[in-house]
Amino acid sequence: MRKVVRLSILGAGTVGGGVLTLLRENADLLNAQTGKRFTVRHVLVRDLSKPRAVAIEPKRLTTDPQRAVCDPTVDIVLELMGGLEPARSLIRDALQAGKHVITANKLVMAVSGDELIRLAQQRGVRLLYEASVAGSLPILNALQGALAGNRISRVVGIVNSTTNFILREMERAVEAGEPAETAYAAALSKAQELGYAEADPSSDVEGYDAQYKTAILARLAFLQYVPLESVYREGITHLSGRDLIWAKRLNMGLKLLSISERLPDGRLCARVHPTLIPRECPLYVVRGAFSGVWLQGNGFQEMSFHGFGAGARATASAVVGDLIEIARHPKPPKYEDPSLRPGETAPIETLCMRYYLRLVAPDETVLRALREELILLGAEFHPSETTEQGLEQVALTPPLNEGAFQTTFARLRTQKHGTVQVIRIL
Numbered sequence: 001m002r003k004v005v006r007l008s009i010l011g012a013g014t015v016g017g018g019v020l021t022l023l024r025e026n027a028d029l030l031n032a033q034t035g036k037r038f039t040v041r042h043v044l045v046r047d048l049s050k051p052r053a054v055a056i057e058p059k060r061l062t063t064d065p066q067r068a069v070c071d072p073t074v075d076i077v078l079e080l081m082g083g084l085e086p087a088r089s090l091i092r093d094a095l096q097a098g099k100h101v102i103t104a105n106k107l108v109m110a111v112s113g114d115e116l117i118r119l120a121q122q123r124g125v126r127l128l129y130e131a132s133v134a135g136s137l138p139i140l141n142a143l144q145g146a147l148a149g150n151r152i153s154r155v156v157g158i159v160n161s162t163t164n165f166i167l168r169e170m171e172r173a174v175e176a177g178e179p180a181e182t183a184y185a186a187a188l189s190k191a192q193e194l195g196y197a198e199a200d201p202s203s204d205v206e207g208y209d210a211q212y213k214t215a216i217l218a219r220l221a222f223l224q225y226v227p228l229e230s231v232y233r234e235g236i237t238h239l240s241g242r243d244l245i246w247a248k249r250l251n252m253g254l255k256l257l258s259i260s261e262r263l264p265d266g267r268l269c270a271r272v273h274p275t276l277i278p279r280e281c282p283l284y285v286v287r288g289a290f291s292g293v294w295l296q297g298n299g300f301q302e303m304s305f306h307g308f309g310a311g312a313r314a315t316a317s318a319v320v321g322d323l324i325e326i327a328r329h330p331k332p333p334k335y336e337d338p339s340l341r342p343g344e345t346a347p348i349e350t351l352c353m354r355y356y357l358r359l360v361a362p363d364e365t366v367l368r369a370l371r372e373e374l375i376l377l378g379a380e381f382h383p384s385e386t387t388e389q390g391l392e393q394v395a396l397t398p399p400l401n402e403g404a405f406q407t408t409f410a411r412l413r414t415q416k417h418g419t420v421q422v423i424r425i426l
């Protein structure tokens, strides 16, 4: 690679702006780390007249993707625009043109990572994507580098910091005596005001963002290709402030978790859903707009990562780390990426778990009817209490098969007048 490495940056928003800032602030450090200088040739945007948080020479700004991607003098393309298209096609074009690519795009890597990784290998260039999962946490590098000699048995993560912020806000609100039933809506609008959540928050709150990241994490941890549709997904929109009150009473935390694990039969099960975790779990302390990942492996035993999972500088830290890696090692390995091997996955129905159920009924007769099914499953009940929504009772089940439990749950939901909230326990 040349002494002066030329970059094209696709996108100058939050992450693109953060990368431009770090490239400037740390130019001497990058030179010391690689023996190279980095210079930005093109910055692709949609709107040339938009005010930018970071100063960009006007002649570097372009709205022409082909100019940014196919310029023969460019060595590395950084895709920091987001969305599936045109980002995916531009990554493909850059790889075809023999450029190294760095991307922060979990959607592209979860949907088309296999095709793009193979293309990079064929073209003899590198495709790195550390920033696509958990912002600044170097988890993908760790799995492919320092921890690669371990058989990983489990990866549990808080990989979506927007939902983690919302859950923390809900907890704070109910602790302050604010209404539990409106806690979710209030926390979401606060997250939107502060710029943590988009105007359309569905990718975060419905669990899609965490699902994309789980597919990438599980592929690298368990060295098998993980189709996105094999990752079970459930978001946080149905959670109430009452669930956070109960989490505290039960000495647990409530988090949207990404969990992937190797089952005893060799299959891989990957899922995203709200989960109650005990205080002893290392992820209990991961609060607000932070991310965390906790791993188990047969050599290191267990390890956790905790830090900023999003934001301009934190995400730029991961992108610039990839840049340094490419400057040092521009040749891809000669063997096929082991994370693309085919492997069997298992649906969530295969698992055995404990469940928290919060039953709400208008009167004791309806509550009893809801309770009866759960008594048969060996559930333990906390005393019922009267809330604004009606009579409420929480039950905790012993470990049950998810498939069988879902049948019971479906039956409970058909009970007239009562409602049932279910949350899985780690």
Ligand SMILES: NC(=O)c1ccc[n+]([C@@H]2O[C@H](COP(=O)([O-])OP(=O)(O)OC[C@H]3O[C@@H](n4cnc5c(N)ncnc54)[C@H](OP(=O)(O)O)[C@@H]3O)[C@@H](O)[C@H]2O)c1
Pocket: 010, 011, 012, 013, 014, 015, 016, 044, 045, 046, 047, 048, 050, 063, 079, 080, 081, 082, 083, 086, 104, 105, 106, 131, 132, 135, 309, 310, 311, 312, 315
């Ligand atoms: N934000 C985070 O904290 C974070 C963390 C980890 C990973 N990521 C990932 O990083 C990527 C970028 O996120 P972001 O938050 O930086 O997004 P953003 O603030 O919305 O910025 C997107 C940038 O891309 C440009 N762009 C988008 N579509 C374009 C198109 N069709 N043609 C030309 N330019 C286009 C936009 O141009 P204009 O400015 O002219 O509109 C903008 O500069 C996404 O894949 C995201 O998932 C973000």
